[in-house]
Amino acid sequence: MNNLEILYRQVIMDHYKNPRNKGLLNDNGYKTIHIKNPTCGDDITVQSLIEDGIVKDVRYDGTGCSICCSSASVMSETLIGKKKEDAKKIAETYINMLTNKEYDETVDLEEAVVYQGVQKFPARIKCASIAWKAFEGTLESE
Amino acid sequence: MDPYKLKKDFPVLSDETLIYLDTAASSLKPNQVIKKLDEYYEKYSVNVHRGVYNLSYVATEMYEESRRKVSEFINADFNEIIFTRGASSALNLVASSYGLNNLSSTDEIIVSELEHHSQVLPWQNVSNITKAKLIYVPLNKEGRITIENFKKVLNKNTKVVALNYVSNVMGYIAPIKEIIKLSHEVGAIVSVDAAQAAPHKKIDVKDLDCDFLSFSGHKMLGPTGIGVLFGKRELLDNMPPIEFGGDMNDNVNLYEASWKEVPYKFETGTPGIAGAIGLGAAIDYLDNVGLDEIAKHEYKLKEYTVNKLREIDDIIIYNESAETGIISFNIDGVHPHDAVTFFDGDNICMRAGHHCAQLIIKWLKVPATLRISYYLYNTIEDCDKFIESVKNARDFFKSVGF
Numbered sequence: 001m002n003n004l005e006i007l008y009r010q011v012i013m014d015h016y017k018n019p020r021n022k023g024l025l026n027d028n029g030y031k032t033i034h035i036k037n038p039t040c041g042d043d044i045t046v047q048s049l050i051e052d053g054i055v056k057d058v059r060y061d062g063t064g065c066s067i068c069c070s071s072a073s074v075m076s077e078t079l080i081g082k083k084k085e086d087a088k089k090i091a092e093t094y095i096n097m098l099t100n101k102e103y104d105e106t107v108d109l110e111e112a113v114v115y116q117g118v119q120k121f122p123a124r125i126k127c128a129s130i131a132w133k134a135f136e137g138t139l140e141s142e
Numbered sequence: 143m144d145p146y147k148l149k150k151d152f153p154v155l156s157d158e159t160l161i162y163l164d165t166a167a168s169s170l171k172p173n174q175v176i177k178k179l180d181e182y183y184e185k186y187s188v189n190v191h192r193g194v195y196n197l198s199y200v201a202t203e204m205y206e207e208s209r210r211k212v213s214e215f216i217n218a219d220f221n222e223i224i225f226t227r228g229a230s231s232a233l234n235l236v237a238s239s240y241g242l243n244n245l246s247s248t249d250e251i252i253v254s255e256l257e258h259h260s261q262v263l264p265w266q267n268v269s270n271i272t273k274a275k276l277i278y279v280p281l282n283k284e285g286r287i288t289i290e291n292f293k294k295v296l297n298k299n300t301k302v303v304a305l306n307y308v309s310n311v312m313g314y315i316a317p318i319k320e321i322i323k324l325s326h327e328v329g330a331i332v333s334v335d336a337a338q339a340a341p342h343k344k345i346d347v348k349d350l351d352c353d354f355l356s357f358s359g360h361k362m363l364g365p366t367g368i369g370v371l372f373g374k375r376e377l378l379d380n381m382p383p384i385e386f387g388g389d390m391n392d393n394v395n396l397y398e399a400s401w402k403e404v405p406y407k408f409e410t411g412t413p414g415i416a417g418a419i420g421l422g423a424a425i426d427y428l429d430n431v432g433l434d435e436i437a438k439h440e441y442k443l444k445e446y447t448v449n450k451l452r453e454i455d456d457i458i459i460y461n462e463s464a465e466t467g468i469i470s471f472n473i474d475g476v477h478p479h480d481a482v483t484f485f486d487g488d489n490i491c492m493r494a495g496h497h498c499a500q501l502i503i504k505w506l507k508v509p510a511t512l513r514i515s516y517y518l519y520n521t522i523e524d525c526d527k528f529i530e531s532v533k534n535a536r537d538f539f540k541s542v543g544f
């Protein structure tokens with residue numbers, strides 16, 4: 001299998017075809033951040049609900065390529081139920097991993113770890129990170 | 143013309159596995175142009191129009207010699223050629239200088255959904271400031287600007303017509319000469335975006351009778367950072383500069399100053415000297431090969447490719463009838479950014495996105511398109527490899543479940 005095949009065969013297609021936690025809620029408890037990548041048209045809105053220091057829910061909606069959309073879905077599954085601090089750490093680790101920076105390999109990225117393969121496609125790093133950046137934004141706006 | 147021989151002039155293509163199909167974004171540059179840039183930097187890399195020493199004289203001569211080449215390239219007068227940063231700056235200059243100073247709320251500006259952002263946004267800005275109305279030519283069902291539809295929007299209030307000569311997404315050639323004639327009959331001026339025309343098509347501004355015409359060096363084998371605005375002398379003479387500073391002024395006093403003659407009143411600051419000189423070398427190169435030959439070659443490759451793509455299931459082509467070397471398409475159900483990564487894996491450089499022309503992408507009702515564009519260095523083997531890659535991409539994406 002070539003790099004591309006590995007990337008797509010693993011979780012990406014599953015989440016692209018059957019997105020989890022998709023669709024935004026009209027609820028003031030949620031923090032909402034919208035990010036658009038004007039050069040490629042990826043357009044994602046992410047919501048998070050934090051209660052008692054726990055990520056109770058993560059929702060998203062938007063349009064984009066399979067890497068962008070699937071990564072939002074994987075992110076939601078990875079982060080729901082985590083302590084806020086842990087979720088923050090996971091997001092930071094994930095983005096460092098994608099951008100080829102040093103990252104803490106002891107942090108469990110769960111399914112999101114497959115996006116390591118995106119490293120080999122530098123032009124797609126943005127696609128894989130946009131939802132996570134938006135999630136980080138929702139924590140900052142807390 | 144022999145593309146196999148020409149290819150050897152382009153150092154980027156010394157990687158024989160590379161297939162470059164993104165000339166519409168920027169062309170590759172031949173050794174002849176690169177050498178000319180080196181020559182400037184190595185032998186007379188000094189400022190123009192200022193020094194009274196010999197080297198500065200040489201640099202000025204070379205810079206102005208390029209202006210002469212550009213003027214001959216499009217059959218303009220020497221003083222009607224303004225060097226800019228690129229087509230975008232040139233198109234903005236027309237809008238900011240002519241548009242902001244000549245339009246008011248009862249006037250109309252005609253544009254189209256087929257424009258590059260650099261043609262439509264400056265006029266959107268003029269419209270917002272002057273309250274002149276922005277009017278869109280309805281495109282026909284292929285997405286073309288037609289005379290019939292143009293006549294529907296042209297009227298005695300039309301003051302400016304700002305349209306492309308060749309579309310960077312659809313590759314259509316607009317009936318610009320007739321548009322210009324009709325526009326002049328109602329007293330409107332026409333600003334032509336020739337960024338995709340100048341590299342591929344002989345342009346004669348006197349024959350077209352256009353008022354303004356803009357293009358970029360980097361799409362026609364020249365360096366980046368250099369572009370051209372042609373304007374009719376009598377219009378340019380009456381337009382104010384939009385940038386002020388060194389070199390564009392004549393006499394400077396405490397509270398007023400006067401400007402140099404055109405084109406210099408529009409060229410403040412140290413210009414893109416190397417770029418202009420490099421553009422001269424690019425024009426020599428194109429003249430040697432012959433634009434008619436180049437256009438024929440690109441069209442042949444495009445026709446060949448379209449015919450083959452038609453035989454592949456799930457390929458949607460948006461501009462089958464284009465007269466130039468541009469093909470916009472998608473693989474059904476596959477986002478263009480997913481597709482382009484596959485092509486990248488085959489070392490094929492092509493564009494995916496909205497190509498700085500969101501209005502036509504919205505008109506097509508797609509999120510984005512894939513685009514290839516051929517030029518003089520592309521060969522039939524490039525077409526075949528590309529077509530093979532399209533088949534493999536289609537099979538791959540279907541196999542993983544798209």
Ligand SMILES: Cc1ncc(COP(=O)(O)O)c(C=O)c1O
Nearest residue numbers: 228229230258260310337338358
């Ligand atoms: C039709 C058209 N107009 C204008 C431009 C702008 O050219 P530049 O980016 O060189 O200023 C382009 C380039 O993308 C183009 O294709």
